[in-house]
Amino acid sequence: MRPASATHVALGSMSDVPDHLYRDPMVINRSAEATTPYAALLRPLDDVPAPPENLAEALGDGSAPPPPQKGMTWKREPWARRLSVVPDVDDLLASLPGQVDRATVLESVRKSEAADRTDLAFVATMIWGYGSSGYGPYRTARVLTGGSDAVDPTVLERLRSAARTARTQGALSGFYAMRNLPGRVSYLGPAFFTKWLYFTTATAGPDSDDAAPVLDMRVRDWIATNAGVQLRLDKTWAYHQYLQLLDAWAVRPAGTLSRATVERVIFSLS
Structure with a gap:
């Protein structure tokens, strides 16, 4: 399991992802997320808390995705x-x-x-x-x-x-x-x-690696209550911090889940 101490976060590397919606191939470069013209506006988290206990339990060891979210x-x-x-x-x-x-x-x-x-x-x-x-x-x-x-x-x-x-x-x-x-x-x-x-x-399904995760009041409030991180919904820098949290919490003992997987589990817990 992840240690209880805070963990430093790095953005993911570039990966090729199939595009099921459009004919042209798609390439997601996550490293570009912090090198855009608005990079100066960002306020990266220096440290990210370990996932709250209930989230860690719901995510599992990372060997397989958690059960789907209810409709x-x-x-x-x-x-x-x-x-x-x-x-x-x-x-x-x-x-x-x-x-x-x-x-x-x-x-x-x-x-x-x-x-x-x-x-x-x-x-x-x-x-x-x-x-x-x-x-x-x-x-x-x-x-x-x-x-x-x-x-x-x-x-x-x-x-x-x-x-x-x-x-x-x-x-x-x-x-x-x-x-x-x-x-x-x-x-x-x-x-x-x-x-x-x-x-x-989400070109490869609900848990697609390339999916942009949802950030709404339900998710924001859960994170504030359970992880002590205060996020704003209306700021790009806050969404960047949110992505940092998801990237860190996605790393499990037996594998790494997607951002979207972590987000939907938080949504279900909230």
Whole structure:
């Protein structure tokens, strides 16, 4: 097991990752995450605490991924009513089960992206993100339309651009792109745009090594309570610290898990 003392963290090295969504091969260079034009803004953690005991137990020894996260329940009718401005949304909603897990949504996002339907891919992502929350359909429609009566094509291009950035330059670059102009999308904050980045970068499945991990209030609050690390949702430097935590905690006695695996286990524990 990992020692109880703090552990220094280094960013991962470059690795080649297959791209199941797009025809061109993808290369993720994690070392580039700290050498971008915004590198001067980062505040790396000098030391990272050992994983909390309950997290270490849930992660296991690293020889195999932990059990999948449970699915999210959702109600089809509010989504159909609020998202009627999205062409073919009824077909998308009909294709999803009443309880959606990461694997199900990831497959839906892949199909929509392959058909150049960023709008449908985003809706599927938000269904998982909001679950049974009653305000999810309204907020999703507001993001896609910018508050107008039709889907805004500039919003779709920003979503596509951020996904491309995260796939080719890494999770941190994707976060920065979505948090700042010109890539920022109105009404879409980090808690939910990291969900978009996750589903558009997890090219090898829910536990994909290249997946940009979700950072929302649920995960942030769990880390603050159990690890004593205070993270902000709205700062690139804080997301960088979050990646450092995940990279350190992913190292297990019998193997190294992905960032996404650690994140989903934290999500389940919260």
